[in-house]
Amino acid sequence: MKIGIDLGGTNLVVALCQESGELVTKQTVPTKIGDPEGLKADMKMLAKKVCDSKGISYKHVTSIGLGVPGSFVKETCTFEFATNLEMSNVCFADTFKPDFDVPVYLDNDANCAALGEALRGAGRGMRNVVMITLGTGVGGGIVIDGKLYTGSNNIAGEIGHMVIVAGGDQCNCGRRGCLERYCSANALVRMANEAMDGGAEESSLRALRDAKGKLYGKDICDARDAGDALADKAFDQYCDYLACGLANLINIMQPDCIVIGGGVSGYGEKLLAPVREKTAREQFKVGDKATPIMVATLGNDAGLIGAAMLNR
Amino acid sequence: MKIGIDLGGTNLVVALCQESGELVTKQTVPTKIGDPEGLKADMKMLAKKVCDSKGISYKHVTSIGLGVPGSFVKETCTFEFATNLEMSNVCFADTFKPDFDVPVYLDNDANCAALGEALRGAGRGMRNVVMITLGTGVGGGIVIDGKLYTGSNNIAGEIGHMVIVAGGDQCNCGRRGCLERYCSANALVRMANEAMDGGAEESSLRALRDAKGKLYGKDICDARDAGDALADKAFDQYCDYLACGLANLINIMQPDCIVIGGGVSGYGEKLLAPVREKTAREQFKVGDKATPIMVATLGNDAGLIGAAMLNR
Numbered sequence: 218m219k220i221g222i223d224l225g226g227t228n229l230v231v232a233l234c235q236e237s238g239e240l241v242t243k244q245t246v247p248t249k250i251g252d253p254e255g256l257k258a259d260m261k262m263l264a265k266k267v268c269d270s271k272g273i274s275y276k277h278v279t280s281i282g283l284g285v286p287g288s289f290v291k292e293t294c295t296f297e298f299a300t301n302l303e304m305s306n307v308c309f310a311d312t313f314k315p316d317f318d319v320p321v322y323l324d325n326d327a328n329c330a331a332l333g334e335a336l337r338g339a340g341r342g343m344r345n346v347v348m349i350t351l352g353t354g355v356g357g358g359i360v361i362d363g364k365l366y367t368g369s370n371n372i373a374g375e376i377g378h379m380v381i382v383a384g385g386d387q388c389n390c391g392r393r394g395c396l397e398r399y400c401s402a403n404a405l406v407r408m409a410n411e412a413m414d415g416g417a418e419e420s421s422l423r424a425l426r427d428a429k430g431k432l433y434g435k436d437i438c439d440a441r442d443a444g445d446a447l448a449d450k451a452f453d454q455y456c457d458y459l460a461c462g463l464a465n466l467i468n469i470m471q472p473d474c475i476v477i478g479g480g481v482s483g484y485g486e487k488l489l490a491p492v493r494e495k496t497a498r499e500q501f502k503v504g505d506k507a508t509p510i511m512v513a514t515l516g517n518d519a520g521l522i523g524a525a526m527l528n529r
Numbered sequence: 530m531k532i533g534i535d536l537g538g539t540n541l542v543v544a545l546c547q548e549s550g551e552l553v554t555k556q557t558v559p560t561k562i563g564d565p566e567g568l569k570a571d572m573k574m575l576a577k578k579v580c581d582s583k584g585i586s587y588k589h590v591t592s593i594g595l596g597v598p599g600s601f602v603k604e605t606c607t608f609e610f611a612t613n614l615e616m617s618n619v620c621f622a623d624t625f626k627p628d629f630d631v632p633v634y635l636d637n638d639a640n641c642a643a644l645g646e647a648l649r650g651a652g653r654g655m656r657n658v659v660m661i662t663l664g665t666g667v668g669g670g671i672v673i674d675g676k677l678y679t680g681s682n683n684i685a686g687e688i689g690h691m692v693i694v695a696g697g698d699q700c701n702c703g704r705r706g707c708l709e710r711y712c713s714a715n716a717l718v719r720m721a722n723e724a725m726d727g728g729a730e731e732s733s734l735r736a737l738r739d740a741k742g743k744l745y746g747k748d749i750c751d752a753r754d755a756g757d758a759l760a761d762k763a764f765d766q767y768c769d770y771l772a773c774g775l776a777n778l779i780n781i782m783q784p785d786c787i788v789i790g791g792g793v794s795g796y797g798e799k800l801l802a803p804v805r806e807k808t809a810r811e812q813f814k815v816g817d818k819a820t821p822i823m824v825a826t827l828g829n830d831a832g833l834i835g836a837a838m839l840n841r
Contacts, residue, residue, distance in 0.1 A: 361673060368782055368783025368785075369784065370783060370815040372813055374781065375781065375813050379691075379781055380693055380777055380811075382695045383770065399695075458695065465691040469671075469685065469686065469778070471681040471684055471685035501690065
């Protein structure tokens, strides 16, 4: 059995998984922000609790993996820093001893989600998988030959900070024109706002924006579903940029599949259909074998399962 | 010992290499265009000749690798098609039997060059290397953990067809704004031409263009060396785009180093200095550890050595 831990800014979740990655049970407590000793004690307590609840001896646990937000040093199993946890330089290597005398692995939460989806979710059975997460920002993770690829300094996979519009929109990372500026949920909202502000076209989104003060990605999707032409145009523009980014990733890496996660992926087939068609048109391929593009299937469990499956 | 073969549109080169990849000796004949049987006979003849010339028994050869232009099927060791060779569907699996009863591997020439540079050239000692070739077009190759990464359908590494200017210049591949349109040797010439045509600025390149009818990448570099301000501006613009592409590759893959080959790399440190500085500013890094960027060191031998080192 393996234990996977998702250290989030709100909740701490600990899961017991089969060696294959199948989730057996999980337990959640609120994350003790700014209290590293309390946090470690909670982790250990929950690790024991998930085993106890299934009558599993601690000796049958072979490894423990942690998905963390922010920066870390994999080699020493040390979490360095994340703004929303209000703690720094916390080493987890000995946290579970003596009850669990096993290796403790650590990686960032986006990478863990990618590994989980690649091994047990939408990418199951594939060797090389790229996951892209479309949320407030755009994140990613790369799995090669069934293992996380993290590159030099363990910071590979910053897919959102690939520039697709040289000299374009200013990104928080300092570059201009990053994919994140065109494919986050916020970007979809911006495109709708710009369309409204740049013209007089009628749209149900105008009244909604006035009423709510602010639009969300889902509002654009809902308006599009209801037949709103402006929402449809903004969404089409969003899909063009996303397909541009995906075709870039494919031309460089030719993964066996691309998995899309994050809030925007909740739009499901209505997102996938246009994105698949646009991407297939732009990507290098053999014959008509376009790279499969799927939505993530594990939801919040992806990071937990991926953390459990970390192995170096 | 290993044998590496570079099947080019002009010459066929066959090399004998140590198991480590060190080149021992090589022989060259003109490529028999449109004559697959003659080509195979030449390959075998040269393979025997390089061994004979060093008194190496054919039994001591452990593998043979071919770098080919155009499309191929790795699994069956079959070269499918390349315009400039005027032949199609040539299988090399049995070409060297019975004299050499060893596995025959095959990959594209750009990938072979990347593997050669990663193992024995500028990337020697590094695990993960991305090579980018700046010539008439922009090519590339990816080496992960000391092995070629070719992805699904063996067509990964099309770095030149990553869009960096969405909706930009039309590329031959069908996309718009590909790196190849901004970072090939031709792109550098185009930037100088556009600067001349778009303004009245004085430049030694005007007279040169009138005299030669057409400029080449080296002309822009030479003019810049001689203090030509317009050439310097065009070159600076070229370096901006190249740094954009390299920072994209780094943010996605975080290789241990990037190796630059192809004609433009002949400009050496004068290319590297600005590109390193611009790339370091844009890439994700830990502290100030920017990704090393080097020029290729093996020249035309890179593909030969890489072919010899193919192993799957």
